[in-house]
Amino acid sequence: MTKTLTTLLLVAGVMSGCTLAPHYDRPAAPVAGSYPAAPEGYATAEVKSGETRKATDIGWREFFTDPRLQTLIATSLENNRDLRTAALRIEEARAQYQIQRADLLPTVNGNASFQRGRFSGATSGVSQSFTGNIYQVGLSVTQWELDFFGRVRSLSNAALAQYFSTEEAHRAAYISLVSEVAKAYLAERAAAEQYDLARETLEARQSTYELSKKRFDAGATSALDLRDNESLVAQARVSAAQLARQRAQAQNALEVLVGKPIAEIPNLPAPMRLSDERIISDIPEGLPSELLTQRPDIRQAEQALLSANANIGAARAAFFPRITMTANAGNISTSFTNLFDHGAGVWSFSPQLTLPIFDYGRNLSNLDLANVRKNIQIANYEKTIQTAFSEVADALVARGTLEEQVAGQEQQRNAEAARYELSRLRFRSGVASYLDELDAQRQLFSAEQALVQARQLRLTNAIDLYRALGGGLNETGAVAQAAPQPATQTTQ
Numbered sequence: 001m002t003k004t005l006t007t008l009l010l011v012a013g014v015m016s017g018c019t020l021a022p023h024y025d026r027p028a029a030p031v032a033g034s035y036p037a038a039p040e041g042y043a044t045a046e047v048k049s050g051e052t053r054k055a056t057d058i059g060w061r062e063f064f065t066d067p068r069l070q071t072l073i074a075t076s077l078e079n080n081r082d083l084r085t086a087a088l089r090i091e092e093a094r095a096q097y098q099i100q101r102a103d104l105l106p107t108v109n110g111n112a113s114f115q116r117g118r119f120s121g122a123t124s125g126v127s128q129s130f131t132g133n134i135y136q137v138g139l140s141v142t143q144w145e146l147d148f149f150g151r152v153r154s155l156s157n158a159a160l161a162q163y164f165s166t167e168e169a170h171r172a173a174y175i176s177l178v179s180e181v182a183k184a185y186l187a188e189r190a191a192a193e194q195y196d197l198a199r200e201t202l203e204a205r206q207s208t209y210e211l212s213k214k215r216f217d218a219g220a221t222s223a224l225d226l227r228d229n230e231s232l233v234a235q236a237r238v239s240a241a242q243l244a245r246q247r248a249q250a251q252n253a254l255e256v257l258v259g260k261p262i263a264e265i266p267n268l269p270a271p272m273r274l275s276d277e278r279i280i281s282d283i284p285e286g287l288p289s290e291l292l293t294q295r296p297d298i299r300q301a302e303q304a305l306l307s308a309n310a311n312i313g314a315a316r317a318a319f320f321p322r323i324t325m326t327a328n329a330g331n332i333s334t335s336f337t338n339l340f341d342h343g344a345g346v347w348s349f350s351p352q353l354t355l356p357i358f359d360y361g362r363n364l365s366n367l368d369l370a371n372v373r374k375n376i377q378i379a380n381y382e383k384t385i386q387t388a389f390s391e392v393a394d395a396l397v398a399r400g401t402l403e404e405q406v407a408g409q410e411q412q413r414n415a416e417a418a419r420y421e422l423s424r425l426r427f428r429s430g431v432a433s434y435l436d437e438l439d440a441q442r443q444l445f446s447a448e449q450a451l452v453q454a455r456q457l458r459l460t461n462a463i464d465l466y467r468a469l470g471g472g473l474n475e476t477g478a479v480a481q482a483a484p485q486p487a488t489q490t491t492q
Contacts (some may be wrong), residue, residue, distance in 0.1 A: 019150030019157065021313025024306060030382045031288050031389040038400045055283050055471030056294050060178050062477055063466055065278050067269040069185050072258055074475075076181045077174070079259025086166075086173040093159075093166040100159040103152045106144035111330065112137045135339045138330015138346070146323040154313030161307035168300035171473055175296065177257065179467035183460050184254040189274055190456040191247035194449055198243050201445050202236035209233045228438050236445075274455040281403075281462040283469060285396055291388045294470030298388055301381040308374040315370040318363045319356060326350045388468065395465035402458040409447070409454040416444040 061070055077083065118131045147153055209229040216226045255262055262268065292298055329347040333339040356363060423440040466472060 019154045019313040020316035055469035059474045059476040076258045086170040089166045093163040097159040097163040101156045106141045135336045136332045140328040149317040149320040151317035158307045158310035161303045165303035168296040171296035175472040178472040188250040191250045195243035198240040205233045279462045301384040305377040308377040312370045315367040322354045391468040406454045409451045413447040413451045416447040420444045
């Protein structure tokens, strides 16, 4: 009996290493072999630091040098609920895989039973029938499938790929959280700077209006000048109110990502101005083919495809016979005290073969369903690659133009500031009307607001490129952890 069981276990172990899953070939990336060129007349990158490392080799503390932003990102990684959920999904998938993998080996149970009644000699193991007690103890293997055609192995491989997929989803959520916190922080800082400009402008215009009112009361200026000043004050009040609201909303959005009120974060450094932010913007983009290993969302989609591919193997195996085995071995006795010493040894071995003959197309439909689901995952995988390519391409195209936009906006702001000073001097000298000064003041305010927005766009674009290339997974400059390799799936 022992030799027979051992032989069956060895044969089953060898056969279960094979599956009927189709050989997996990675689909070709449906994108161009290189990223599109920058618009004519603009460089693809403004080289500043001479950075040559890939985005995945640059830790987010190196990329974001603002101490306040570093603290906010670190806090978000500890408290963000979406990231916690993604981490728990990994534990869920791991448990499901372990449950599925356990079906590859037999489950051995210990059994003990007691019966009282009238028993025949054949049942009790004694020479004649009697009325009394029977005690039995032993071990059993119940309905263990000998996986000759790899059905259980395929299901285990599918669960393993799903587990790997959730790990990649967690990495993608980690990268996304780092970038979203940084962009939310920049949005809050931009709104704060614009609000400060609006408040300062409001105070200056209010002072100018009061002076103009005194001049009007003294008959030194016209009612038109007074109303123009009043209109400017009202415009500044509207802008200040709008920006105060935007700043509060931006801070609320940032606190949701961080996971706790910003005021409760201890030893939080003071914020920096956008003009002082030093974010690496000249990251080498590499080739589109490198995105397949750099982006965790692409690896996640591929693991989902591998899982669907393995499920085809399980659907194919359903067309073949299924062999299960039930076995029992133990002792039986009419006396509990003699159960282990003088009890009769009993055993049973019951293999069972189930061959599908007619199921009204159930197995064929399950195979069709598995193939359709694989095709869906192929389309999803290709779409993920296209989205990643588009994100990198958009960030690269915008990089040079945004540098030029900020430079041009600074030049305009400086010109408007000089114009405003000249208009003030001309008005004080009686050369120009007060309307020229008011117009220059309006234009200067608009140029200052636009400059803040342009700086925010440039920094946000650098963050988008960093995330699109797979950066942000590591705190330091260590190379990103390689994705786990899926179980080998071959055709038997």
